[in-house]
Each structure stands twice: as structure tokens, then as C-alpha cells.
């Protein structure tokens with residue numbers, strides 16, 4: 500299934516792309532948001548689209564081609580934490596807006612071979628970019644018990660971090676843990692009957708923790724935001740769509756604590772009930788936007 504872009508109306512309204520303006524989409528995915536931005540920035544506005552995932556670059560490229568917008572797009576497969584270097588290499592300047600739509604896409608989640616889903620059996624991979632030397636399998640089998648506990652607790656906000664770390668350490672002393680299904684069973688066993696009362700799948704938080712750790716997501720976000728601040732032109736905007744409280748907290752603080760940024764969303768924008776009905780993934784999406792202030796001559 501194709502990824503459905505979230506909060507599109509809200510994003511376009513706040514980012515407000517205009518004729519001939521240039522944008523960076525740090526998380527191109529299937530190119531849904533990029534397409535909408537390019538539709539507004541003709542005839543000369545350019546878009547630098549970044550994604551860590553080579554498949555995303557391919558799909559987005561094909562989608563932008565079929566909508567006739569590829570001519571104004573530059574697509575680069577890389578980590579957005581390297582955005583400053585990418586923009587310099589592509590000589591991409593005068594940037595009016597930068598967008599982050601964090602996390603994974605539907606295409607990635609639905610591909611069992613990527614290992615993101617606890618509902619499909621696949622290798623414990625979870626990398627966005629194939630060049631990343633860390634995989635979820637390496638973390639589960641080789642990271643120390645305290646490190647496992649730390650990621651379950653802080654990245655997963657998992658109440659049963661101790662029990663789950665215990666169960667992983669016990670299992671890996673017997674055999675290598677290589678499959679998502681194997682990990683789901685370990686988590687279910689560790690939680691025993693506790694999860695029956697929970698509304699979410701018992702492995703949700705464990706998988707979130709592993710995905711964040713595998714991809715170094717929170718550090719990438721901090722570096723990406725700092726790079727975005729240095730690249731965006733005065734009066735330009737930084738927009739971030741996040742999907743869990745850890746990301747949202749980083750964005751909220753960054754906007755609040757950077758003197759040259761003025762948040763234009765006091766409270767984050769969330770999806771309407773209608774959007775959530777059509778696309779349940781939108782339920783947890785939060786959009787925050789800030790404007791880079793013009794520095795007045797002193």
C-alpha cells in the first residue's frame with residue numbers, strides 16, 4: 500500500500516509555499532508532501548528531497564515523474580543529519596522552508612523484509628538506510644543488559660522494561676534472536692498476562708525502542724533541526740510532523756529555546772477525526788511550525 504501523507508492541509512496552510520520558492524523535504528518517503536509543495540512553487544521553485552532509504556528515493560522519483568514535477572526536484576539518498584553537507588554539495592541555497600515528517604512510511608512498515616512490523620515475520624533489521632551498520636538484530640543479541648534496559652525504558656517508555664530485557668538476555672544465551680516473530684513471542688512471554696489488559700499490542704513499545712536505537716533517531720532529529728536552522732532563510736519556516744512524545748518534546752524545546760525561531764503553532768496541529776478515520780496512522784501525528792526571525796540591524 501502507498502503511504503498516505505498526513506496533515507496535508509494543515510501543513511500547506513502553515514508552510515505556505517509560494518511561486519518560485521525553494522524547499523527541503525528531509526523525509527521524502529513516497530513523495531506525497533513533496534508533490535504538494537512542488538505544485539505550489541512553480542514555475543521555478545526547487546525541492547531538495549532527502550531520504551535515507553534508497554527504495555523511497557526510487558518510489559518518490561517515479562511518483563514525481565508521473566506528476567510531471569521531477570524537473571524541479573533534486574533527490575538525494577542520505578541521512579538528514581547530514582543536510583548541511585548535502586545542501587552545500589547540491590549548491591541548494593535560499594531555502595524558504597524545511598519539512599520533517601518523521602519515522603517510517605507505510606511502504607516500509609508493510610514490507611516484512613524490513614523488520615519494522617511485529618505483525619509480520621521478517622529479519623530483525625529495522626534500518627531506514629542500508630549503509631547503517633547497526634541493525635535491531637545486533638542490538639538484541641549483543642548490547643548489554645543495561646543498554647537494553649535503557650532503550651526499552653527511555654525510547655520505548657515501556658513499563659515492563661526489566662522483564663523484557665531479562666527475557667531477551669535469557670533467550671539469547673540459548674539461541675540467536677533473528678526474527679521479528681521470535682522477538683514478539685519473547686515479549687509476550689515476559690509480559691505474561693499483563694498485556695491482556697492493554698489496548699496496544701504488547702510488542703509495540705519494544706519495537707519502537709529498537710527502531711529508535713537502530714536508526715539513532717533522536718540524535719538525528721537534533722542534528723537535523725540544527726542544520727535546518729542554519730540553512731533556512733530569514734522569514735523561512737521549519738515544519739516537523741512527529742509521531743511520539745519523545746520526538747515532539749525535542750521539537751517543542753528546540754523551537755522554544757532558539758532565540759531566532761518563533762513558533763507559529765502554540766499547540767501542535769493534530770489530524771481531524773475525519774482524517775483519522777481515513778488514515779489511522781494520523782492519530783498520533785503532531786505538526787509544529789516555526790519561523791526564522793529576521794535579525795534586525797543593531
Ligand SMILES: C[S@@+](CC[C@H](N)C(=O)[O-])C[C@H]1O[C@@H](n2cnc3c(N)ncnc32)[C@H](O)[C@@H]1O
Pocket residue numbers: 502503504505525526527528529530531532533549550551552555577578579580600601602603604627714719
Ligand atoms: C513518514 S515517512 C515520510 C512520508 C512522506 N512525507 C510522504 O508524503 O510520502 C518518513 C520517511 O523518513 C525517512 N527517514 C527517517 N529517518 C531519516 C533520516 N534520519 N534521514 C533521512 N530520511 C529519514 C524514512 O526512510 C521514511 O521514508
